[in-house]
Amino acid sequence: MMPLEPVAPTALGALPAAASDAGLVVLSAVSWPEVTTDNEVPPLAGFIESTFSPLLAEVAARALRRRPDPKPPGTVTAIVMVTALGDVTSAIRVAAAVDAGKRPSPLLFFQSVPNAVAGYLAARWDLTGPVVCVSGISAGLDIAALLIDDADADEALVIRIDLGVASDGLDHSAAILVTRPDRNDP
């Protein structure tokens, strides 16, 4: 089997460095696209018409699979999502349905807030920490550090996602699993 060829890192590749600057220990880090085969986001059952939730779930899963050691029992993991515009694809679909006098799909109701895919991730990976969605990466990293220092979490999964429809036409995402230097043994 041919090794997967990495793609050039994007600006999202700076996430681990920013986390280190914020005083966080990076346990694992991934980005999308990461390899040349990252050209189609795997579908996620129950989420439709937008790549926001499937992509977020994919990068989160990669980050969680690549943690260096098994998660110690009882570890509380927060989910911190960082996005400039959120699921703008779904928002555009809803607005179009409303403007056409139609009823939007009930599935769009469930995915209209980023919390829904966080709930999927939390259930799939037993992440029992707080769920937060904010707009800026420095805010997201500060919140991750604060939640750990505040003992509401032992570690945090920080996921940044920006859909192409909001910018250059390409979906970008990155995820890091972080903790604080003094919380190696939660």
Added chain:
Amino acid sequence: MTGTAVLSAYGPGTEALLSGVLSGRPAFAPVQRFDVSARRVGVAAATAGSPQLHAEVARVVGEACDDAGLSAADRARTPLFLAIHGDPAAPRAAAGGRTALTPEAFAGTVAHTCGLTEQDLRCYMSACVAASTAIGDAAAAIARGLASRVIVAGGYLVEPDQFALFDAGRVLASDGQVRPFSTGRRGLLLGDGVGAVVIESSEAAAARRALPLARIAGWGRSGDAFHPCQPRPDGHGLARAITAALQRAGAVAADLGYINAHGSGTAASDPAETNALRLALGDAAATVPVSSTKSLHGQVLEASGVLELIVTLLALRKGMLPVNAGYLGADDGCRLRLVLDEPLATDAELAMSLNCAFGGANTAIVVGLP
């Protein structure tokens, strides 16, 4: 907390909100603001006219600064944490202009309008725990010396897109009333809510001789790890947030004189919250007065945490607890000491505000009289 300001379905101002919730009369009425003829349900708790979110958030944030007595110099050093779903204009903007319509840009213009620093501003988009998470984060940052003062605001005004989504999701109450913890409850109804609170360290308040309205005594956040949009039925996730908030407050369950419940009025959420209260509070869950004021002012989404915290502190300061409206009778899965029929006089000094959201996100904020 040294300053508050609000817009609710009862009109502008904290006096209108307090008198509205203490009247016990829900603010729900047929929606006039936009066409609801294609919707299953056409009722919400909306204030008069068609207020614009940016103008109302800026006005309310400014009023909270005035209420706190913040000088121009104080404001210029104070960051804004804003809880919103997004810029309402973004979904209909031309593709090229959409990138300028981020929540952060929205918050930046509010901060600029109000003379606040545009450094360190944040937007929280975590659905119905957005504002309460921001309040917890602000309090935690101040307690740790990372900030001396933060303004937390939240805003949602009933509009056609979210209304259509909630209608499509069949979660709106088809009988036009929200009946939390009651038999026969049929769901939630949306409402207008814009609120802002000034949170600062006691030292910062004392330095400018500001009198505190209330204190944020404790906070807790947790996740259910259960489902994208259903709460964990056994209440364990929310119970952890409640326990953490009480521990931070140095309080026990019996110290609580009131709980402003999440109380969405949906079939699954109310019994899950009841279980959480029983788990976290033990015997006190049967005695502490509880009401969900969503039965009066509606579900104000991202702004819920700040509007309901303001209701809670207004109730404590007035010594009157608002009713849990719409009640038809007991539900065995929701047995709590609900405030029913008329407001309950109280000398309580400590209360808790609970919020839950999709994704199993939970928050608990403990607020006390100064």
